[in-house]
Amino acid sequence: MLVGGIEAGGTKFVCAVGNEKNELLERVAFPTTTPEETLEQVFAFFDRFDLAAIGIGSFGPIDVKKDSETYGHILCTPKLAWKDFDFLGAMKARYAVPMGWTTDVNGAALGESALGAAKGMKNIMYITIGTGVGAGAIVDGKILEGIGHPEMGHILVRPHEHDHYEGFCPYHGNCLEGMAAGPSIDGRLGKAGKDVEPTDAVWDYIAYYIAQALEAYTVILRPERIVLGGGVMKVPGMLDNIKGKFTKLLADYVPVPAVDDYLVLPGLGDDAGITGAIILANEVKA
Structure with a gap:
């Protein structure tokens, strides 16, 4: 059963597919531009797979309160094109699977604590x-x-x-x-x-x-x-x-x-964040 992970950085996005053992099976990276351009590449990658869940670690600040009206949004970021963007909502509109949502550094912390x-x-x-x-x-x-x-x-x-x-x-x-x-x-x-x-x-x-x-x-x-x-x-x-x-x-x-x-x-080097996103996906999958 495959899961997806996104390490959404302010400079670049890393997307990956992994398995239940949190192993990275396939990945891609591309520059962070506008939400529309960037998500077009995210969708092009994930559309090729049947995913059970997706974990997202995003640059921020982001809203992580599940009872908030802006849960899943990127908040007051200096990357103005992304300010107030409903990142999680855009992902859920494309994929009807459980999704984990946290910051990119929280994802890296999760990766290093589990495997690093x-x-x-x-x-x-x-x-x-x-x-x-x-x-x-x-x-x-x-x-x-x-x-x-x-x-x-x-x-x-x-x-x-x-x-x-x-x-x-x-x-x-x-x-x-x-x-x-x-x-x-x-x-x-x-x-x-x-x-x-x-x-x-x-x-x-x-x-x-x-x-x-x-x-x-x-x-x-x-x-x-x-x-x-x-x-x-x-x-x-x-x-x-x-x-x-x-x-x-x-x-x-x-x-x-x-x-x-x-x-x-880091024990995982530059893979800490994307590994954490895969772990998060496995934690939230149904």
């Missing part, structure tokens, strides 16, 4: 630091949600003493996303991160902001493990830099596992 670097753990967190910053958490085996999903990329951080950048986030300025996501490199230096040497001081600033956030998440959520993904984490030496700063900031206030076991890279 946090396999078998019931209390974990996944954070991605790339073009933006997003995070999802699994608490007691379930995706963490309240009146909405967490937006952990927008906690405020204390500026580094040598960093005079004010942040690019139009809502909060010096929040974690505004200070540590990819566009902050261009904002400081006028060039993309791929063109910046790993020894540049800017990476030290970014490690400091990420470490601050991880310290906050640690004392609030008390996860068993935190998985760090996204393009910024591929910078040589970044993970070790974060570990050192995190250890200093936490200051042994609460016990955590050894830092090398606590802060880790």
